[in-house]
Amino acid sequence: MKKLSYLVAGILVMLMLAACSSDSSANSEEDSGSSGENATSDTVETGAVETSVEATGDEDVMLDFWIHQTGEDETNAYIELIDAFNKEHDDIHVNAEVIIDDGASAYSDSINAALVAGNLPDVMAVDGPYVSSFAEAGVIQPIDDYVDEETKSQYVDSIIQQGTYNDKLYSLGAMEASVMLYYNKDLLDEAGIEPADSIEEAWTWDELMENSKKLTNEDRYGLNLFMNYGVGEWLTFMGAPLAWSNGGALISEDGTKVDGYLNSPETIEALNYVKELFAEGVVTDSPGEMQFEEGNAALALGGPWIAVSAEDAGLNWGMMPYPFKDEKVSPSGSMAYAVTNNTENPEAAVELMKWMTNEEATVKISKATGMPPAQKSAFDNMEKFNELPWSVMKEQVLETAHARPATPAYPVLTDAFAQSFHAAALGEDVESVVEQQVQRVERELKRFEE
Amino acid sequence: MKGNSSSAKQLPDHVHYKDPSEPPIKKVPPKRKKRRRSQAFQEAMTGYFFLAPALILLGVFLLYPMGAAFYYSFTDFYILKPDDISFIGFENFTYIWQDAQFRQAFWNTVYFSVIVVPVQLAVALGLALLINKKLKFRVFFRTAFFSPVVMSLVVVSILWTFMYNPNEGLINQLLGLIGISPQPFLTSPDQAMNSIIVMSVWQGAGFQMMIFLAGLQNIPNHLYEAADIDGASNWQKFLHVTLPGLKNIALFIFITISIAAFKLLVQPMIMTQGGPLGSTKSLVYHIYETGFNYRDVGYASAMAVVFTLIVLTITIIQRVLIREERG
Numbered sequence: 001m002k003k004l005s006y007l008v009a010g011i012l013v014m015l016m017l018a019a020c021s022s023d024s025s026a027n028s029e030e031d032s033g034s035s036g037e038n039a040t041s042d043t044v045e046t047g048a049v050e051t052s053v054e055a056t057g058d059e060d061v062m063l064d065f066w067i068h069q070t071g072e073d074e075t076n077a078y079i080e081l082i083d084a085f086n087k088e089h090d091d092i093h094v095n096a097e098v099i100i101d102d103g104a105s106a107y108s109d110s111i112n113a114a115l116v117a118g119n120l121p122d123v124m125a126v127d128g129p130y131v132s133s134f135a136e137a138g139v140i141q142p143i144d145d146y147v148d149e150e151t152k153s154q155y156v157d158s159i160i161q162q163g164t165y166n167d168k169l170y171s172l173g174a175m176e177a178s179v180m181l182y183y184n185k186d187l188l189d190e191a192g193i194e195p196a197d198s199i200e201e202a203w204t205w206d207e208l209m210e211n212s213k214k215l216t217n218e219d220r221y222g223l224n225l226f227m228n229y230g231v232g233e234w235l236t237f238m239g240a241p242l243a244w245s246n247g248g249a250l251i252s253e254d255g256t257k258v259d260g261y262l263n264s265p266e267t268i269e270a271l272n273y274v275k276e277l278f279a280e281g282v283v284t285d286s287p288g289e290m291q292f293e294e295g296n297a298a299l300a301l302g303g304p305w306i307a308v309s310a311e312d313a314g315l316n317w318g319m320m321p322y323p324f325k326d327e328k329v330s331p332s333g334s335m336a337y338a339v340t341n342n343t344e345n346p347e348a349a350v351e352l353m354k355w356m357t358n359e360e361a362t363v364k365i366s367k368a369t370g371m372p373p374a375q376k377s378a379f380d381n382m383e384k385f386n387e388l389p390w391s392v393m394k395e396q397v398l399e400t401a402h403a404r405p406a407t408p409a410y411p412v413l414t415d416a417f418a419q420s421f422h423a424a425a426l427g428e429d430v431e432s433v434v435e436q437q438v439q440r441v442e443r444e445l446k447r448f449e450e
Numbered sequence: 451m452k453g454n455s456s457s458a459k460q461l462p463d464h465v466h467y468k469d470p471s472e473p474p475i476k477k478v479p480p481k482r483k484k485r486r487r488s489q490a491f492q493e494a495m496t497g498y499f500f501l502a503p504a505l506i507l508l509g510v511f512l513l514y515p516m517g518a519a520f521y522y523s524f525t526d527f528y529i530l531k532p533d534d535i536s537f538i539g540f541e542n543f544t545y546i547w548q549d550a551q552f553r554q555a556f557w558n559t560v561y562f563s564v565i566v567v568p569v570q571l572a573v574a575l576g577l578a579l580l581i582n583k584k585l586k587f588r589v590f591f592r593t594a595f596f597s598p599v600v601m602s603l604v605v606v607s608i609l610w611t612f613m614y615n616p617n618e619g620l621i622n623q624l625l626g627l628i629g630i631s632p633q634p635f636l637t638s639p640d641q642a643m644n645s646i647i648v649m650s651v652w653q654g655a656g657f658q659m660m661i662f663l664a665g666l667q668n669i670p671n672h673l674y675e676a677a678d679i680d681g682a683s684n685w686q687k688f689l690h691v692t693l694p695g696l697k698n699i700a701l702f703i704f705i706t707i708s709i710a711a712f713k714l715l716v717q718p719m720i721m722t723q724g725g726p727l728g729s730t731k732s733l734v735y736h737i738y739e740t741g742f743n744y745r746d747v748g749y750a751s752a753m754a755v756v757f758t759l760i761v762l763t764i765t766i767i768q769r770v771l772i773r774e775e776r777g
Contacts, residue, residue: 105742105743108742108743109742112529112742112745115529115530115532116529116532118532133530134530136530137528137530137531138531139530230723230725231723231724231725232723284616284617285634285637285726286615286616286617286634286636286637287617288615288617288618291617296617411743411744411745412744415743415744419725419728422725422726422727423727426637426639426726426727428727436550440551444744444746447526447528
């Protein structure tokens with residue numbers, strides 16, 4: 001018995017060590033996989049990193065600044081920008097804290113905890129569509145007093161749209177995001193299909209359906225919708241433009257009513273189009289992590305990070321604009337910065353936000369992440385956006401980008417849409433699923449009625 | 451320390467102390483009654499002193515949160531508005547009965563538990579019996595069966611998600627070799643929960659196996675010898691010697707697996723996010739999502755209170771049954 005327990009203890013220790021090492025490697029893989037924003041970095045540092053620069057002169061204002069971490073290159077770019085800010089400003093000192101964003105709830109859990117404990121930082125990174133709920137709850141404050149119209153006009157419209165709630169500006173972002181229709185050049189050539197090189201030529205829903213069918217055979221799928229990201233924000237981000245393009249909506253313009261919007265005939269029709277794509281067998285609900293990159297899908301509706309991973313995989317790829325039905329719209333929105341109500345120095349805080357999102361910063365962060373910049377002028381400074389295939393992404397961000405709805409009930413609304421999208425993919429009856437979700441969101445919306 | 455000075459006076463002269471600060475040994479005890487009281491008090495204090503870390507931890511991390519959850523369950527606590535909490539009576543509790551997701555999560559959890567508990571118990575016992583034999587490579591098997599237990603459940607879940615993938619997963623490729631078409635293990639509402647059950651049993655059984663093994667080794671050998679003399683077959687020995695000898699251990703394992711099964715969270719969270727179509731959403735996962743993703747702490751607390759009552763009821767029923775069996 002004693003011998004046995006020694007043995008068990010020994011095995012335990014050994015396996016724990018083994019488990020720890022496999023733990024960290026698997027986790028970092030998962031990090032870069034699920035966030036998807038930095039497919040190039042193999043190792044993702046975990047844990048909080050503190051950056052601080054030696055005090056220079058009078059430190060009148062101390063600012064605490066929370067930034068999210070999805071990839072190493074991106075974080076390094078932020079830290080360099082913050083260091084430069086501290087050097088430039090004698091009277092402001094920024095303490096940055098880097099918090100892991102695993103694509104799920106790790107970052108928002110940190111915010112929630114700090115919120116309840118009452119120790120939010122002065123400035124924090126928030127995901128675009130969540131701005132309105134923070135604004136409604138008075139967690140973040142409007143910054144119109146410190147941002148003039150000229151400064152505002154330098155940002156791409158969708159970033160201002162995403163940061164505005166009840167006609168007040170709350171957030172500024174450094175990067176945009178988009179979803180492109182990526183294609184495998186070799187497979188399209190083989191099938192004799194012409195790609196669209198500009199928004200003018202964008203494919204219609206019918207063309208997407210038809211070409212996906214042509215490109216599907218025994219060995220591969222015609223289209224990849226990255227269902228492996230799970231039932232979450234991705235489905236709303238990628239899928240909502242289908243509804244908008246068809247004249248549908250997720251919620252009323254003022255963000256207070258879903259009945260008649262989420263279940264409008266136009267939105268239902270868009271979800272039925274999704275259902276048809278799956279029913280035709282041109283797309284799978286469980287693609288492998290690298291289905292498009294490995295040539296197992298000819299087309300893919302993916303984020304900017306797919307360009308990076310396709311390039312790394314040595315794929316002969318290109319990108320097309322987001323397909324449309326009536327109106328040409330495309331996904332938009334990314335992490336942005338907002339000033340919390342916890343700050344005593346909103347002016348200095350906004351100064352920091354402007355610094356983190358100025359032309360130089362957006363170029364730097366775009367280079368580190370592959371995401372499109374949020375400043376209009378940055379596009380002109382970056383060579384790659386003036387030629388194919390990146391020119392298509394630039395066009396899309398400047399012309400068709402559509403922010404996700406601004407409503408305090410966003411967390412429930414996005415889940416409701418994602419669940420409906422997923423149900424459609426599984427071939428369920430769209431109308432009845434959507435109807436259930438409408439009731440759920442309506443209940444949540446009551447909370448915010450006056 | 452009062453007694454020291456008085457007792458020092460009564461010390462014989464030839465006793466010398468090298469360190470004057472050190473108290474002298476008490477040769478003459480103080481009055482009996484007084485001593486007993488102070489000693490009892492001191493012993494009690496020592497006891498509390500040793501208890502303190504556990505009490506403080508229990509208080510801060512168990513009793514306080516439980517009390518807070520109970521209080522919040524009667525409020526509309528929304529996580530973004532911690533300063534604006536108002537009392538809403540039983541509204542959260544009445545909504546539980548209308549909440550289709552809660553109902554689905556409840557039945558999912560019951561289904562998971564009803565399958566996992568007996569299967570895991572049987573698998574653990576089977577493995578323990580195998581390993582208890584004097585086989586070659588016994589240590590290897592013991593390690594192999596136990597190793598999933600020490601691996602992080604998160605890691606195991608991620609690995610099995612890869613293995614279950616219909617297009618590129620290991621299991622489907624193996625099935626393909628024997629001519630079975632790819633199965634949508636995690637993406638079909640009919641199969642997802644069963645796939646999670648298989649993984650959970652594989653992950654968890656090794657731990658109970660170890661406990662069973664310890665139980666097996668505690669069964670005195672002379673009982674088997676006596677059975678041999680009586681000419682009992684292996685099956686009879688198992689039925690009449692092994693099983694009765696393991697009864698108490700099996701009951702203990704039964705209760706611990708049941709409670710653990712009801713707390714199902716990590717597997718659906720990592721592998722399916724509760725889908726497809728909510729078919730793997732467990733009660734705890736539903737509570738977590740409501741509280742943290744949808745920020746509705748009030749309603750989440752109400753569900754947590756109900757959940758606690760459910761688990762408590764099950765535990766009490768099990769205890770009563772066990773007591774009857776013992777008697």
